[in-house]
Amino acid sequence: MSMKETELKIKILGDGCLRKKSNLVQKFTDERRQVLSRMARIMYESSGIGLAAPQVGINEMMIVVDAGSGLYKVINPKIVKQEGSQSMEEGCLSVPGICIKVKRAKKILVEGLDEFGSAVKIEAENLLACVFQHEIDHLKGKLIIDHASFLDKIKISSKLKELRKRARSQKLSESERKTCQLQL
Ligand code: ZN
Numbered sequence: 001m002s003m004k005e006t007e008l009k010i011k012i013l014g015d016g017c018l019r020k021k022s023n024l025v026q027k028f029t030d031e032r033r034q035v036l037s038r039m040a041r042i043m044y045e046s047s048g049i050g051l052a053a054p055q056v057g058i059n060e061m062m063i064v065v066d067a068g069s070g071l072y073k074v075i076n077p078k079i080v081k082q083e084g085s086q087s088m089e090e091g092c093l094s095v096p097g098i099c100i101k102v103k104r105a106k107k108i109l110v111e112g113l114d115e116f117g118s119a120v121k122i123e124a125e126n127l128l129a130c131v132f133q134h135e136i137d138h139l140k141g142k143l144i145i146d147h148a149s150f151l152d153k154i155k156i157s158s159k160l161k162e163l164r165k166r167a168r169s170q171k172l173s174e175s176e177r178k179t180c181q182l183q184l
Contacts, residue, residue, distance in 0.1 A: 052138030091180025
């Protein structure tokens with residue numbers, strides 16, 4: 001897969017890469033560090049607080065997160081402990097215009113690697129825990145709509161059809177981007 005900057009754009013529901021399981025990263029190259037930096041830039045430019053590599057068309061286990069307490073770039077992230085539960089209204093940069101209440105663990109321990117291949121451990125709770133779980137879902141090909149209740153599914157069905165139809169053109173309005181406060 002090519003990682004040229006010109007090709008790094010947020011992919012929208014309907015694009016196959018969002019549903020693929022991402023591969024473990026085994027080499028820590030300058031190219032991957034550049035991708036992580038570009039991902040962070042795209043996340044900030046989109047007013048997002050998290051972004052996973054499949055969202056820019058790269059099926060590798062890499063995420064960036066900034067929920068207000070600084071930027072994390074994590075490779076091969078894995079949740080090794082979790083406790084409690086919380087529900088937040090989540091939006092997704094790849095599923096614009098849709099907001100779903102998702103139940104997740106309240107406190108988690110994430111293990112992974114930094115961009116140079118060194119082990120990192122991150123304890124996260126509340127919003128930060130929510131963001132990490134959302135991004136790690138992306139690496140498994142899982143999206144917020146998979147957490148939708150039966151009623152949610154009815155409510156969002158026409159919007160989803162419309163999004164899938166427009167996935168090729170990738171055209172989005174500003175208002176669609178900002179339906180939900182949390183964009184991940
Ligand atoms: Zn997302």
